[in-house]
Amino acid sequence: MLKKNVNISELAARLGLSKGSVSRILNDPQAPFAPETRRRVMAMAAELEYRPNAIARALATGQTGSVAFWLRDLSTTYNAHVAQAFETQIEAAGYHLFIRLYGGGGEDDGKPFPQMTPENADGIVTHGAPPRGWTSMAQSASRPAPLVLTGAIMDPEAIDWVGIDFYGVSRAAVEHLLAPGRKRVALLTPHNMRDDRRVAYMDVMAEAGLPPEVIEAGGESRSDVRRSLAEYIDAHGYPEAMFCHNDDAAIAACRVLRDLGLQTPGDVALVGCDGIEDIEYLTTPLSTIVLPIDEMCALAWRYLKRRMQEPDAPPQRITLQPALALRASSGVS
């Protein structure tokens, strides 16, 4: 049979003390009790292997020792890597991490956003959540919780964030694809993503006097992108190059092109985004935007810790710059 834990009531009864006294001694090293009483309580707790109930401890101390990390899903390799990198930070600090998925698609998909409740955690970090996500989260708390946003650059009032600036590096990627005189450079994106990768693409194409060509997949998984891109090329022919919203989309594109007997970069040049490990296993090395995942996660945790300790600390914000790594898929060897 499973072993049953002793609770505060049982400890108190054995010690001949009130539940309130036992609870205060266990939870507050500063509580004014005689050293002998404190010693008896701790010895009995150790002997009976008392482990506090997390809910009761949260109510008693206001602290859970846990942090919640919200991200959309685990269907892209990038998201799984970000969650793992944040776990590494949190675990080293002795905290517990709850990974939560808010699901849904792009900013405009119309799905209701889940309540991001912080009640089981001392603080929250979100990755890539759209503004209506932060609002929902901030308002669903019975008190405003320490909260740090990560992902594409943003500028909400009164919330800490670690942003990634996609604009400049995305401009450089599209200009790189246009440089050999290509005219038909497309954007390959899952859903109707509207972040700075798309803005930069539209700006560069407009400045070059070229019509934009946006290929929107029906979902974010590799198989979604693969299906949508194959249908698109069947209907519209293939562009000379594609700037891909993420590496998963670029990996799906490699497969579609190979199945059609097309060469990369000879027929279609590619640049991805994220810098996930998977691209090291492709036959043609993929040019990509390498995101500073570890730095982003380390800073998010540093900001969150400070916010948990000093709720009134001044706003903490930083913008990180990714790097453009050029390889064979866009003609650089």
Add this chain to the structure above:
Amino acid sequence: MLKKNVNISELAARLGLSKGSVSRILNDPQAPFAPETRRRVMAMAAELEYRPNAIARALATGQTGSVAFWLRDLSTTYNAHVAQAFETQIEAAGYHLFIRLYGGGGEDDGKPFPQMTPENADGIVTHGAPPRGWTSMAQSASRPAPLVLTGAIMDPEAIDWVGIDFYGVSRAAVEHLLAPGRKRVALLTPHNMRDDRRVAYMDVMAEAGLPPEVIEAGGESRSDVRRSLAEYIDAHGYPEAMFCHNDDAAIAACRVLRDLGLQTPGDVALVGCDGIEDIEYLTTPLSTIVLPIDEMCALAWRYLKRRMQEPDAPPQRITLQPALALRASSGVS
């Protein structure tokens, strides 16, 4: 500024009722109150957008509406897929999922196992946890929590499980690699994994009168396997075939072999395990053991729901059989 939620005390004050009455009306549809009183409370709660504090509700009702899913890490694609598949089950049922990582390496790595506390969730599903994980988890609860184990087949007393039988299919994989008359068939495995994949490999090699050759990588990530395998081949030459503990290891092996100018399957035949989506993006289609991830997650959730509703229900156990999918990497086209 962030909006502050109204709490039970404020609701009670506005209604001229006791906190206890308001709490019981909000949490228990059967509580004996006059219909008019109930109506007033619900109307005021709606008007003030009252949302219950999860901790308070958990204490009042004993239910959190949440389920915890524990797995080792998110550093393999397979694990991320399993977590995503379980989230899909849970979300469809209107529950919240907490994904927790227990970390650590193989069964024998000597690291302490984290306490898997169920206090914030109504039930727990674990994936791939070693026996000392279940024990720790079951004992750390202030009451035994509904718990379902998933992963390699196991047979613990008094715990529900959905097991995958690796033995038969692993035998078939090794026999397939030996069939063309190969003598040097190795097992490529991260850490010192000791599950039925290894047992089946050792049995088949012994029955064939051939010496086993186990290549143990220093970690589970693709880069760990890649480094260890390259060093191994440098020191010992390459085997004629490798049965790989998982697809991530097989993908790493493809890269190492390509870098050495070796052909798959001509020089080294490969069979992986998991059936992850990534293998569709390799140049040479990978033979692999396809695990029934969706079926495993659906059954785990069905068992957990029943256990949450009927703590004294009889044991629930099932063994699922994976399928061997043979492709070009082991000479089947």
